[in-house]
Amino acid sequence: MSFASALRCRECKREYPLEPTYVCEFCFGPLEVVYDHDGMREAVSRESIERGPTSMWRYAGLLPCDADNAVDIQAGFTPLIKADRLGKELGIDELYLKNDCANPTWSFKDRVVTVAATKAREFGFETLACASTGNLANSVAAHAASAGLDAIVFIPSDLEQGKIVGSAIYNPTLVAVNGNYDDVNRLCSELAGKYPWAFVNVNMRPYYAEGSKTLGYEVAEQLGWRAPDHCVAPMASGSLYVKIHKGLQELASLGLIDNVHTRMSGAQALGCSPIVTAFEEGTKNVLPVRPSTIAKSLAIGNPADGFYALGVMEETNGHAVSATDDEIIEGMKLLARTEGIFAETAGGVVVAGLKKLAAAGGIRRDELTVAFITGAGLKTQEAVKDTLEPPLQVEPNITAFEEALGERRLAGVQTANA
Amino acid sequence: MTTHRVKLTFLQQLITLPIIYELGKEFNVVTNIRRADVTQEHGWVVLELEGDMDEIERGLDWVAAKGVRVDPVTGDIVEG
Numbered sequence: 001m002s003f004a005s006a007l008r009c010r011e012c013k014r015e016y017p018l019e020p021t022y023v024c025e026f027c028f029g030p031l032e033v034v035y036d037h038d039g040m041r042e043a044v045s046r047e048s049i050e051r052g053p054t055s056m057w058r059y060a061g062l063l064p065c066d067a068d069n070a071v072d073i074q075a076g077f078t079p080l081i082k083a084d085r086l087g088k089e090l091g092i093d094e095l096y097l098k099n100d101c102a103n104p105t106w107s108f109k110d111r112v113v114t115v116a117a118t119k120a121r122e123f124g125f126e127t128l129a130c131a132s133t134g135n136l137a138n139s140v141a142a143h144a145a146s147a148g149l150d151a152i153v154f155i156p157s158d159l160e161q162g163k164i165v166g167s168a169i170y171n172p173t174l175v176a177v178n179g180n181y182d183d184v185n186r187l188c189s190e191l192a193g194k195y196p197w198a199f200v201n202v203n204m205r206p207y208y209a210e211g212s213k214t215l216g217y218e219v220a221e222q223l224g225w226r227a228p229d230h231c232v233a234p235m236a237s238g239s240l241y242v243k244i245h246k247g248l249q250e251l252a253s254l255g256l257i258d259n260v261h262t263r264m265s266g267a268q269a270l271g272c273s274p275i276v277t278a279f280e281e282g283t284k285n286v287l288p289v290r291p292s293t294i295a296k297s298l299a300i301g302n303p304a305d306g307f308y309a310l311g312v313m314e315e316t317n318g319h320a321v322s323a324t325d326d327e328i329i330e331g332m333k334l335l336a337r338t339e340g341i342f343a344e345t346a347g348g349v350v351v352a353g354l355k356k357l358a359a360a361g362g363i364r365r366d367e368l369t370v371a372f373i374t375g376a377g378l379k380t381q382e383a384v385k386d387t388l389e390p391p392l393q394v395e396p397n398i399t400a401f402e403e404a405l406g407e408r409r410l411a412g413v414q415t416a417n418a
Numbered sequence: 419m420t421t422h423r424v425k426l427t428f429l430q431q432l433i434t435l436p437i438i439y440e441l442g443k444e445f446n447v448v449t450n451i452r453r454a455d456v457t458q459e460h461g462w463v464v465l466e467l468e469g470d471m472d473e474i475e476r477g478l479d480w481v482a483a484k485g486v487r488v489d490p491v492t493g494d495i496v497e498g
Binding site: 011022023026027028029030109130131132133134135136154156181182184185186188189190192193199201202205236237285287288296297298299300301302303304305306346 | 422423425427429452453455457460462464466471487488489490491492493494495496497498
């Protein structure tokens with residue numbers, strides 16, 4: 001059973017019943033789920049969690065919906081990998097990677113969508129909707145297919161074919177909107193008010209966002225029920241970053257881990273870094289920007305949770321760091337080369353951020369640090385494909401192979417010595 | 419008649435202009451401020467607009483043409 005008790009305005013603290021709503025009627029502030037923590041404390045223990053399924057639904061007692069009717073394609077409980085080779089390159093002795101590429105649609109969005117879809121079905125919705133350029137669309141389409149719900153997915157009309165396929169295969173209604181990014185935003189804002197759909201990140205947003213807490217839960221459990229010293233997460237809307245911290249804090253408040261002293265750092269692409277800019281200017285006033293970066297999955301120019309992310313950063317003594325497109329590509333390649341993980345551009349942002357923070361002393365060498373890799377690289381191959389070594393072309397004989405290999409190795413040595 | 423909720427973000431050079439007053443005067447739209455934060459450098463205002471949707475859209479286009487950024491109160495809806 002769920003211990004969710006109400007929705008509460010994050011600004012004026014007014015409470016509302018658990019309904020498909022997302023802004024406070026009084027101040028238009030965002031709503032979030034609050035829980036009966038006493039009930040949770042009685043029902044949830046380390047043992048009860050460890051007996052649960054090997055998916056994020058092992059934390060069902062900490063989520064805002066009933067697990068018995070979950071729309072579940074096995075999101076979560078992804079690997080936490082000790083990244084010794086990357087850590088050695090960066091100068092971090094205890095570095096771990098939370099590899100959310102291993103989700104069913106290859107990104108962390110499955111965590112939020114499984115919760116939103118479950119809650120939508122509880123509310124009696126028959127249609128799941130979203131506006132997305134990639135990961136969210138894939139996940140909404142897949143979860144709707146699994147639950148037998150209709151899916152309507154809005155995409156910008158200039159979206160690359162490769163990204164359309166990842167959603168179209170699940171047979172949603174795909175709507176390509178003519179116009180720029182702002183036009184799509186505006187249209188979807190109006191549609192969300194007009195049609196009886198579960199728009200996962202609009203009227204389902206309070207529930208949807210709770211799915212990200214499971215990243216914090218899992219990391220703590222996988223570390224042997226302890227919080228990391230330092231987390232580095234990508235920031236788009238800022239929600240993921242905030243909820244990882246909330247997840248750790250909830251475990252502590254339930255007595256499942258010791259008090260949390262985790263420093264929370266966030267990374268953005270320089271071409272869309274409104275939260276980093278506010279952090280550097282020492283303000284919590286996040287000025288919207290027009291995104292221009294290869295890290296499309298992080299390209300949210302007007303981040304809904306930017307203000308709250310800056311609050312967590314301040315509270316935990318964390319940092320905000322940005323990465324250029326070249327640094328993002330280098331980050332992706334470094335991660336692949338050292339740990340065998342092909343992450344999408346958001347992973348490149350995180351690794352580039354780790355590198356900068358470690359070099360500047362923002363992460364101490366002895367801090368147990370967890371970096372969050374939130375999506376797989378096959379979705380954003382175009383970002384790196386022209387920067388990779390082409391294959392050796394050889395005739396089918398050993399001499400040709402050895403000559404070509406020798407030339408490649410010689411070129412490698414010369415490059416290294418240059 | 420319909421209601422529409424938006425967030426307007428003003429850069430420094432626009433803060434002193436009575437744009438919300440003019441929006442209500444030039445268009446048949448009722449403006450109702452719910453939350454705001456305005457400093458010397460910049461400001462944002464969350465408000466509800468009431469009127470015909472076509473008129474609201476014309477009014478918001480006019481506001482955007484003045485250089486004010488107009489966003490849904492939810493932040494960006496399009497995600498990666």
